[in-house]
Amino acid sequence: MSERLRAIVEQLDLAPGDRVLEIGCGHGVAATYICERLTGGGHLTAVDRSRKMIAAARTRNAEHVAAGRAAFLVAELEALDLPDQRFDKVLAVRVGLFHREPARARALVEPYLAPGGVLHAVFDAPARSG
Numbered sequence: 716m717s718e719r720l721r722a723i724v725e726q727l728d729l730a731p732g733d734r735v736l737e738i739g740c741g742h743g744v745a746a747t748y749i750c751e752r753l754t755g756g757g758h759l760t761a762v763d764r765s766r767k768m769i770a771a772a773r774t775r776n777a778e779h780v781a782a783g784r785a786a787f788l789v790a791e792l793e794a795l796d797l798p799d800q801r802f803d804k805v806l807a808v809r810v811g812l813f814h815r816e817p818a819r820a821r822a823l824v825e826p827y828l829a830p831g832g833v834l835h836a837v838f839d840a841p842a843r844s845g
């Protein structure tokens with residue numbers, strides 16, 4: 716697991732009933748930390764454009780998927796189609812589009828934000844060794 720991703724998820728200040736969208740979930744490590752905090756009917760929708768990453772994230776979070784707490788979808792943010800869904804928190808960690816074209820990425824997320832919803836985009840540097 717990852718202390719770095721745990722700390723990022725803590726910054727979301729999740730409430731147990733929050734509806735959360737994660738863009739570029741990778742292996743689903745942050746997703747696990749998110750789901751552990753959604754104990755009051757909250758739900759995570761996590762997307763990644765890589766089929767392989769979504770398969771790994773689903774396996775890692777099988778218990779949360781089975782409980783109806785999380786869904787993992789193969790999707791690119793630029794083509795995301797989640798009609799009528801709104802989220803209280805949206806998280807993207809190290810997803811290039813948010814770094815290269817932040818205004819465009821924000822515009823793509825905005826239709827999915829519930830009133831008062833918040834987007835957290837984090838582009839932290841990889842840990843250095845040596």
Ligand SMILES: C[S@@+](CC[C@H](N)C(=O)[O-])C[C@H]1O[C@@H](n2cnc3c(N)ncnc32)[C@H](O)[C@@H]1O
Nearest residue numbers: 739740741763764765768790791792808809810
């Ligand atoms: C550097 S990895 C970070 C994974 C994870 N968020 C983390 O911090 O460990 C970036 C991930 O975002 C996905 N990704 C990149 N651009 C994307 C986009 N436009 N829409 C959906 N997923 C994207 C990649 O497939 C990859 O799994």
